[in-house]
Amino acid sequence: MTLKFKKIAGLLMGALAAFTFATNASAAKTKIADVSQYQGSINWSKASKQLKFAIIRVQHGDTGDADFRIDTQKDINANGAYKYKVPFGQYGYAEFSSVADAKKEAKDFYKRSSSKARFYVLDNEHRKGKGSEQSYVNAWLAQMRKLTNKPLVYYSYQNYVNVHKINYSKFDGSWIANYSAKPNVSTDLWQYTSKGSLSGISGNVDLSKVVDSSTVNSWLKTSSADAAKPTYFTSLPSDKEVTASKNIYQYHDVNFKTRVSKITAGKKLSVKSITRSNGGAYRFQLTNGNYITANKAYVTD
Template sequence: MSKIIDISHHQGDIDWSKASKEVDLAIIRTQYGTSTIDRKYVQNIEGCKKYNVPFGVYIYVTFKNKTEAWAEAKDFYERVQAHKPLFYVVDVEESFGSSVQNIVQGTQAFVDYLKGKGVKVGLYTGHHFYKPYKMDTVKNYDFLWIPRYSGTSAQGKKPDFACDLWQYTDSGTVVGIKGNVDLNVLNGSKTLTWFTNKNEEDNKPTEKDDDKMQFTNETTKAAVRDHIKQTVDKKLIDKLWLDKFDQGTITNGDYEGLKLIIAQRTS
């Protein structure tokens, strides 16, 4: 049986040579806030890599405001990005005495920091926490993961809220793992392949010849070149863009330049 598990040092030393035969996806805790680092996260990542188990990572957050959330997000990303996880999850389950507004703003700041790094981001939050703490107002993440326990099978009552992953038990079993382990199932339209596909560089579209913007009409070329040169002179874009125009190599993927030209037009 294929399984999606989430794990921490509470599972002890996992025998990945055995667990890999049952596990389709592992979500590995790296830390609790910034002060408590999971004692097994590196070992678990190495086990997944050795036995070809796709993996993502998560942090159980402890922030109380946006500033703390930003610091936690930075620490989380920098700690684990070299391991190239498939996705990053922010686990928001407690308020630590902070207000609903602060928790929402902090969660949004956390998500936005990670999205700014170009990675796939998930939000995990308690079934009891989702509405009271307005997690439904947080935007910009890629998938939602919610727990609602129903014994040891995924046949019980699903979460009341639409989500992509459902954590249905904390009493699951996996060969190679001593004791209980959290088990999850897909609960939305996203497939397992969506979760296990690589992101960042591997997901960027490749440049095609028909993406090139080449101008052949001489009048048009003169007008466009003049506009680009004026923009360069105003230091809104780099001279490299002028060179790209002359070489006929400006592409639809040059988003930064496009943003700068748009900024000039609307300011």
């Protein structure tokens, strides 16, 4: 064998080895874990070698709840996942007790979440209010729709869904826990154990399995596509008119604390300026002085 042929053969073998290693590494990324401060300090370099994606806790309840806490590891985990190229979503454990409380909890959850999250999850498993649990879930969803175009996912456990007869069909997918068998309610992602193991974590971790790969994969789309099509109008239309594409409300203040009246879908509205709420969301100010959302999912020019 000539020296030149040996070199070529060596290069080919090296390329084949690299391809095999990359393929095996990719194939190893099969685990889906949800994590919080209870997993302690995660070695994301190690965890990334097994994770298809992660779901990271942001908060437990909200201000006013006796056991409210912001997850102490939320930013560390989000930054670690991002650094080691692990796609991730974020979840908030809900303790809302009214429609107004659900809306506030959604706003606070969104504000505390990482901008790098691919999707957001409502963790709905704690019944507090005396009203309709469905109305609280709907209010959380509607508020989040005003804040983001990223996928919104419903999480609970099988029995909770059945007992409270929760309809989560308007979410972009579902994630249901049941440890004895596959859930008997509709689910796209199945949390099947709380005693899983993952490299980089000492102790147990919740693990999930994909049920509907098409839906779950849609949660993981990169944010570059979202950046090409902004969620909000950031400037006034040339004719200073917008049309409500869905039923919306007008508010007396830019932070949407004082509701004035409902605006039905299809109504044309004259706007005089564009501004932002304290949380950074864009708003149109109407010629009558009131404010409406500038979210493109709700108004068109």
